[in-house]
Amino acid sequence: MEFGLTSRVIERAKINKLEPIKEIDYRFIWEVNYANICGKMLLIIVNPDTRYSMIYCDLKPSVWKNLDNFLHQAVEHAFLNEGFSFAEINTYFKLAGEVKLTKTHGKKSMGGMNHLTTYLSYYDKILVDGMYQKLITDDCNTDLCNVALHPECKYVEPKEFFVKRMKELISENNLIN
Numbered sequence: 586m587e588f589g590l591t592s593r594v595i596e597r598a599k600i601n602k603l604e605p606i607k608e609i610d611y612r613f614i615w616e617v618n619y620a621n622i623c624g625k626m627l628l629i630i631v632n633p634d635t636r637y638s639m640i641y642c643d644l645k646p647s648v649w650k651n652l653d654n655f656l657h658q659a660v661e662h663a664f665l666n667e668g669f670s671f672a673e674i675n676t677y678f679k680l681a682g683e684v685k686l687t688k689t690h691g692k693k694s695m696g697g698m699n700h701l702t703t704y705l706s707y708y709d710k711i712l713v714d715g716m717y718q719k720l721i722t723d724d725c726n727t728d729l730c731n732v733a734l735h736p737e738c739k740y741v742e743p744k745e746f747f748v749k750r751m752k753e754l755i756s757e758n759n760l761i762n
Contacts, residue, residue, distance in 0.1 A: 644716060676755045696734075
């Protein structure tokens, strides 16, 4: 599983060396940005295959020291929020492979991230205390959108599309094994 980091994330986390980009299956890629939105620094994590996102705020210094571990936990948290079982989550992580921090994966992959960052810049909802921003995350994942990597899908809800795509991935693997 690869986390494509923007230069702002790389700088904030003080990462000196990134892994080379190898992943081509966008279901196993998560792009990560760190942006100033409404006077708050938000960590925005987006899966380019589905435009499913997670929003975090007020990250503790320990998060930046162990960013790879935090991002892995954030993806696990997303799967749990969407009702996946631990067995399904373990299957996804097994298929995704080890966590790698890389540069972002190009313009198409970053399309959802860029759109979401612009969308959030107009956001007027109050940020809640704590790192995970459930209200904003839920709002972003129910906002109808086009997914750059799936031009055949018009106006999808990222949450539903994420669940559909991941269930398909997991069930395909379970049929093979």
